[in-house]
Every structure is written in structure tokens, then in C-alpha cells.
Amino acid sequence: MIVGFENVGLSYDGETEILRDLNFSLGEGEFRFLTGPSGAGKTSLLKLVYLAHRPTRGRVILFGQDATAAEREALPALRRRIGVVFQEFRLLDHLTAFENVALPMKVAGVNQNQYREDVRELLNWVGLGDRMHARPPTLSGGEKQRVALARALVTKPDLILADEPTGNVDPVMGEKIMRLFIELNKLGAAVIVATHDLQLISALGKPTIALENGRLIEETAPAVAGARR
Ligand SMILES: Nc1ncnc2c1ncn2[C@@H]1O[C@H](COP(=O)(O)OP(=O)(O)OP(=O)(O)O)[C@@H](O)[C@H]1O
Numbered sequence: 001m002i003v004g005f006e007n008v009g010l011s012y013d014g015e016t017e018i019l020r021d022l023n024f025s026l027g028e029g030e031f032r033f034l035t036g037p038s039g040a041g042k043t044s045l046l047k048l049v050y051l052a053h054r055p056t057r058g059r060v061i062l063f064g065q066d067a068t069a070a071e072r073e074a075l076p077a078l079r080r081r082i083g084v085v086f087q088e089f090r091l092l093d094h095l096t097a098f099e100n101v102a103l104p105m106k107v108a109g110v111n112q113n114q115y116r117e118d119v120r121e122l123l124n125w126v127g128l129g130d131r132m133h134a135r136p137p138t139l140s141g142g143e144k145q146r147v148a149l150a151r152a153l154v155t156k157p158d159l160i161l162a163d164e165p166t167g168n169v170d171p172v173m174g175e176k177i178m179r180l181f182i183e184l185n186k187l188g189a190a191v192i193v194a195t196h197d198l199q200l201i202s203a204l205g206k207p208t209i210a211l212e213n214g215r216l217i218e219e220t221a222p223a224v225a226g227a228r229r
Contacts, residue, residue: 036211
């Protein structure tokens, strides 16, 4: 199992639980959309998965390990297996697209000769081969999002999490970006994409879980004419 939630609850103020009794599992190579109205707790749920928050109750299993019981020192190794695409990109404006994507490898102390080609390939794959040396302030929202996606992939994560990856782009670019996640999933990564874009979800016909009043509802892939499964 890649991710498992067992009766997970999360409270920010120690009183009201904004997430409660969450039970959910994601197996190897599985894909899930995570949806729910604004403020429902999608970002909070993703933060529980990448261990930025600890649940106030219940267990979070990551890569078959009980992350809630794990020693603090064991958490970075688990986190390294996760690629995260944040809602607000979090790119460094003074670095080029290439340097932003390369940064996780550089930070890990890997020699540039070992990742230079991977970074180029990734940027080509997301369609930014010709913008490699551009800095984020000169890129469009969709281009920034694709740089952020390439950066999340450079470490070859087993699990990819994305928070509203199409929030800042037009519908055509939105679908293009979502298809990149689906392609990645076909290559073997488990993927969770949080989005409130129900139209996009129904166009892509992938399994969806929804947050409603702090609880998770498992839904099946919507049956829409022309949807690919
Ligand atoms: N660090 C925090 N401290 C206190 N409350 C928080 C914190 N982060 C989120 N919340 C609250 O928890 C609730 C869920 O927020 P969250 O950002 O997880 O929702 P979301 O579904 O991702 O929303 P959106 O779609 O608008 O991004 C909101 O009521 C929010 O105000």
C-alpha cells in the first residue's frame, strides 16, 4: 500500500476537527482525484500525506510503514519518495527553469553530470524545452505549473501529490496538465490530484474521492460520454 488512512482526524485548534474519520487507501500505481468545495480540507489532507502535519488521531500509513508511529528521523526518507506540486508553484524567481528543476538534486548533493540529461528530458516532456533558461517571472501560469511538475519528478518519486495544479490556467492548458499526471501514472507512479474542477474530472473519467463536511466519500469514476478510463 502506498497511502493508507485509518480513522484519521485533524484539528488545527485542538477543538474542532476539520477532517474526521478518514479511511482511504491508495495502492501501487493507482490514481485518485480528490475533490470537495473550497475550504473542505483538500490541502490539509495532502499535508497529512506528505507528513507536513501529523493527524490528531488515527494512523497514516506511507509506503507500508506507519508514519504516525515513525521516529522523526525516519520521516525525511519517506518524504523523499513523494513529489509535491504546490498550488502556488513555489519556484525560485532568480533561478532559471532548468535550475529550479535541478534544485532537489543539487540539494541532495548529486553531481550535475548525473542529472543534467534528466532535467532536460523532463523539461522537454512538459513542453518547455525552449524555455529552459527562462526565469519564472517571464513564464505564464501554465508554464510555471509545468516547471513545478518537472521539479516534483526529478527525484523519480513513487507518489505524486498535486494541489489544484490547474487553478491558474485556462481549461485547455488545464486538461493538458492533467493528462501529464495521467501519463505519469501510466508509467507507474501513484498519483493524487486535488482539484475542485469537476468538469475536468468528468472529462478524464478517473476514480475520485470527495471531502464533504470533513469526511471522505469514495466515488467511482463518473460515466461521461467520451471519457477515457
Ligand atoms: N494552518 C492552519 N491553521 C488553522 N486552520 C487552518 C490551517 N490550514 C487550513 N486551515 C483551515 O482548515 C480548513 C480546510 O482548509 P484547506 O486549505 O485544507 O481546504 P481546501 O479544501 O484545500 O481549500 P481550497 O480549495 O480553498 O484550497 C479551512 O477552514 C481553513 O481555514
